[in-house]
Amino acid sequence: MKKLTKNEYSTLADKASPPTKSYRTIPTAFLVGGLICTLGQGLLNLYQYLGLPEKTASAAVSVSLIFLSVLATGLNVYDNLAKYAGAGTLVPITGFANAVASPALEFKSEGLILGIGAKLFTISGPVIVYGIAASCVYGLLYYLFG
Amino acid sequence: MAKRLSRSTIRLESCPSIQAWAAVGGKMEGEGPLADEFDFLNPDTTFGESTWEKAESRMMRTAVDRAFAKAKVCPSDVDIIFAGDLLNQCVGSTYGLRELEIPFLGLYGACSTMAESLCMASLFIEGGLAERTAAVTSSHFCSAERQFRFPLEYGGQRAPTAQWTATASGAALVGRSMAAPFVREVCIGSIVDLGITDAANMGAAMAPAAASTIAAYFHDTHLKPADFDRIFTGDLGLVGSTLLLELLEREGLPISAQHADCGLLLYDRQSQDVHAGGSGCGCSASVLCSHILPRVQKGEWKDVLFVATGALMSPTLVQQGESIPGIAHLLHISNTRGKEGM
Known part of the structure; x- marks a missing residue:
């Protein structure tokens, strides 16, 4: 075989690899993500209409969206939607709920402790770790300069 | 006797014969263009088992049983079996074949394992080390996803260059005979x-x-x-x-x-x-x-x-x-x- 450098091959491989169809994926993500947020706003209005104060109502919206996402994950619907929606289903709170529910389903075969317990946060773990770390930094800055 | 043409290429002068073979697949494979050519397709991806690893083992065992049945041989007629899969410690193979009591060599060559095991099965015949050998490999979409990638229900997107791990197994028996291939x-x-x-x-x-x-x-x-x-x-x-x-x-x-x-x-x-x-x-x-x-x-x-x-x-x-x-x-x-x- 003639020698091919890694750089030369990388160029060839990039040329042969089809790119993501952004013209389709980005609008779909925008639409589905927007629809989920609109649903959240609708629920917020509904809960307030039913008499909840705004703070409690917004917490109830989060709980409702998380419930719906976990339900859809369990019913084998969420991943099929996410296949088309991409970031549209990943970014809202529903994506986080799916990232916790899906390992719970997947690893239940290894038991409650080493399966579900140990693997529950394999995907969402980094979000929690760096989310908490960032909030600590923010809290410190707020304490010092706020 | 085998003739070495180079460090990598070996000519098998006795021409070992592939005597029987069987292919088993899952639901997606049954919806594909080769569906009619499979020996057995199971629309139930669990193959009746409680976990994906056990499902893969069951599938591999089914492929081996089918190939043996087609050749009308029983496990004691097979001198050695070469097997491999994608799972850690090759558990698809070891658990799938543990009841057969055939001398077993597990191989890992990732997706190349069928060629690797068939090479070994043929070389053992060529070298006179066995009268009948078997080569078998399997992969299962669900067991591979959980080991290499994400939980099945995780809402991720796959890249356009990504490939789909087949839920399938193939088994072949090699021996000495005058029948092709x-x-x-x-x-x-x-x-x-x-x-x-x-x-x-x-x-x-x-x-x-x-x-x-x-x-x-x-x-x-x-x-x-x-x-x-x-x-x-x-x-x-x-x-x-x-x-x-x-x-x-x-x-x-x-x-x-x-x-x-x-x-x-x-x-x-x-x-x-x-x-x-x-x-x-x-x-x-x-x-x-x-x-x-x-x-x-x-x-x-x-x-x-x-x-x-x-x-x-x-x-x-x-x-x-x-x-x-x-x-x-x-x-x-x-x-x-x-x-x-x-």
Whole structure:
């Protein structure tokens, strides 16, 4: 075989690899993500209409969206939607709920402790770790300069 | 006696015969273009088991049982079995075959394992070390996803270059007889790594290894691509196949007239959501045992090359920033025992 450098091959491989169809994926993500947020706003209005104060109502919206996402994950619907929606289903709170529910389903075969317990946060773990770390930094800055 | 043509290519002068074979698949494979050629398709991806690992073991065992039944042999008639799969510690094979009490050698060559195990099975016959050997491999989409990627219900998107791990298994029995198909030469590939780090583009990682093995084989045997009816690669998929043809074109070995890829044959990319094509040990194994061997047996194809390709990928090493080494092993499978030189 003639020698091919890694750089030369990388160029060839990039040329042969089809790119993501952004013209389709980005609008779909925008639409589905927007629809989920609109649903959240609708629920917020509904809960307030039913008499909840705004703070409690917004917490109830989060709980409702998380419930719906976990339900859809369990019913084998969420991943099929996410296949088309991409970031549209990943970014809202529903994506986080799916990232916790899906390992719970997947690893239940290894038991409650080493399966579900140990693997529950394999995907969402980094979000929690760096989310908490960032909030600590923010809290410190707020304490010092706020 | 086997004749070494080079460090990698060995001519098997006794021409071991592939006596029986069986291909088993799951639901997606049953919806694909090769469905009618499988021995058994189970629309229940669990194969009646409680976990995906057990499902894969059950599937492999089914393939072995079917191949044995077709050859009318029982496990005690088989001197040694070579088996492998994609799971850690090759548990698909060990748990699938543990009740058979056949001397067992587990192999790992990622998706190239069917060619690797069939090479070993043929070489043991050629060397007179066994009267009858078996080669079997499997892969299962669900057990592979949970080990290498994400939980099944996780809402992620797959890259256009990603491939779909086949839920399939193929088993072949090798022995000494005058009935086709015969294994005429084997070419053991070396590890080739041209620096691909994207675990969602394994076709690109494997293509240089396939090109290297195919080029070495033609160099060592002085044969030409036109001497073959078909040249099958294992699971390069769309991206890897394009790259393979390009790499061999540069070597002055155009094979586009003969080339087909098992990963592109197993599924219909237009109607099935498999992105760049199929992959997994079971992909090339099941296409070999459903589509290729019967045609060579009938003489529809006289000579084919079966080049199964493997991405020797570890999620840990990829996370550490390492690139993905590729490997490809080749077998020349023929309808005739042939004369010296061809």
